[in-house]
Amino acid sequence: MTEVKTAPTDSRLNRAAGSTASYVDERTSIGAFTKFIARKIFPDHWSFMLGEIALYSFVVLLLSGVILTAFFVPSMDIVEYEGEFAQLKGLEMSRAFESTVHMSFEVPGGLLMRQIHHWAALIFTASIVTHMARIFFTGAFRKPRELNWLVGFTLMILSLAAGFTGYSLPDDVLSGNGLRIIDGVIKSIPLAGSYISYGLFGGEFPGEALIPRMFTAHILLIPALILGLIALHLFLVFLHKHTQYPGGGRTDKNVVGLPLFPVYMAKAGGFFFVVFGVIALLAAVFQINPVWNYGPYDPSPVSAGTQPDWYMLFIDGALRIMPGNFEYVIGGFTLSLNVLIPAVVLPGLFFGVLALYPWIEAWATGDRGEKHVLDRPRNAPTRTALGVALITFYVVLVLEGSNDIVASLFSLSINDLTLMFRITVIVLPILAFIIAKRLAMGLQRKDRELVLHGHETGRIVRFDNGEYIEVHEPLTEQERWVRVSYDALKPRELAPELNDRGVRRKGYRWDRFKAAWSRFYFEDRVEPVTPAELKAAEEHHAHELESGKKAAPEDPAIHP
């Protein structure tokens, strides 16, 4: 299709490359596509690379996972340990555990691969959460990207599933206890719980079916879904074009940045190795999940410091924080609200709100326009405050999930700590909401101040009449653009309840709810500086300086 242009230097290599390219292109027409991709414009900002961390750590997970698959035996058959590790000699264990210990101690590089895989999993989940927080706080989920937010949310849930199934595969005491908790959580679901548990474990816990089943999910089902959704996620990024931070000349109708090739290709390629390098560094220096310490799974022992990996810790925390006296027996059936509420209802609500957030916010804004310019977090104070409150809530649950570690580290009473977290889990998010909202609005006022009066220069000038002023330097065009180009949305107007014939109109209640929700979001707001205000301020400054100049015309220090 496209003709290969003559290479700048007609070397042998260039000729070979050119003819290979045209061979492929003549059979696939891929040239046009490559050109389209290579010229795609992307705006530049460090925070746009957070999603890349997730992508690259996933590649590391695939690479190291393939090697682990070669040595792991997903079987719950019992064998006697005869390997090199003295502390386990002669112990009975499942093949899954035995093969994990074998690959750790007897396969060259096996332990490093296991540690790379596990650290990469922690970084994978952490980077997804960080990326999600960036999307949230900058409003990148608004129209037209709501569906892509949902795809990303599903990827986050899948990463938790991938992490949890992988963590449980070695069949050690630590992960076995985690599975036992999951089993209990499933059984707390009224009516269906015990049937789901029996189906999942193939009988009474732990059964002999779980490890092979989780293995299939961990190496086949979940990675395939993640791969497919990553493709969709990135396709939608290309389709929507990337969002950009506010700045001179950037609007909802353009993208200001550099083409993908060559700069971003080089940066992204290099960044892959940075991510891989940091993961390899962690894996080489720090031990992770030493299953030989925990020993093969046995339902009786539970050691101190039994916790899941960090991404499941908040559910553990919710279970620990819940008072234990909400268990009822009704007609011979047990209803364990003390497990159901913290481990099923609460995560359900938490994830539900996260998944639906783009629509929840849209109820308040009522805005149907496409948004390609990001919000600075301060310019959406209520959203920012909601995000901070949600994170605070999450962190309190994580701390409660580690309460025994926190207690022994700081010599505190674990009982007092739990009592304190029971209070703070409610109080702190509310406080965090108020503080974050006030901080955001304070920053907005600071922006107004800067736009109207300019930067302080620290130069104090005294006029002949004895008046002192500090000389302010006006903002550059770019600086001003960033600070004034946002919409301070107003609460939605509520149409009257009765129509002109005195009949109550359809959908009034829903509208009333949306109006109330909108007031919650936009009642307090700081308006951006209007051109009229800016002009007035400039005239005022000019006048001030003018009068000063009249008083001291020869003073060289005064410049507007």
Next chain:
Amino acid sequence: MRTVALKRHHRAAPLILMFALLAGLTMAASFARSEPAQATVASEDAIQEGQKLFAANCATCHGLSAQGQDGVAPTLVGVGAAAVDFQVGTGRMPMQASGPQAIAKDVQFNDKQIAQLAAYVASLGPGPSVPDAEAVDAALGDPANGMQLFRTNCSMCHGSVGGGGALSQGKYAPALWATTPTHIYEAMLVGPQSMPVFNDANMTPEDKRDIIAFLEEQRDGAPGGLSLGTIGPVAEGLWAWLLGMGLIVGFTVWIGVRSS
């Protein structure tokens, strides 16, 4: 003259002196440690000396005849020499202040004084005595059996490999890596503070030695790198966020510095 003066102020001199001092101290300490274990049958002199020490240091709480006081301190009749050797030898007694549990602080008495105190308390009534060197020799134990026993009996409080953990109301199970084999054995024998008693009927002396052998194995360093306190996934998650994400996000900022 000048060269001699220079030599007298050699740059490395303070360092060498420090090393010499350290070496001297270490040797002194090792000699002090390697005193032969006290004979189990205590002399009358030792008991008398022990009684004096007891009256001066312990009687305020435990009473002049070690009978104890309600709500303050337990009776010591029948606790045996092992309990005294553990409590005083690890610095838990004399207790500095009342709290959820006695803290292991610097040891207040020398080995001879501890033996005298133990002899006095042992003379009050029959109780477990201090184990001999063979009973606590890790080389004679089976670490694999020790691991199984540790997992079923100890790890719920002391952690999977003895890193310690929290108990209720501010009490805690300490880390066991710095504890001497003798003290570990005595703790199992007498069950200090919140710890249950593992007497010879429910855990044989051989089993106790196997546990010591398992714990000794933990001192050689962990396979796979730094163990992060062996407190499990919380520490791993913390490092993944602080160091892993910290480094990577640092890199993104660095790469993104030349923003368009």
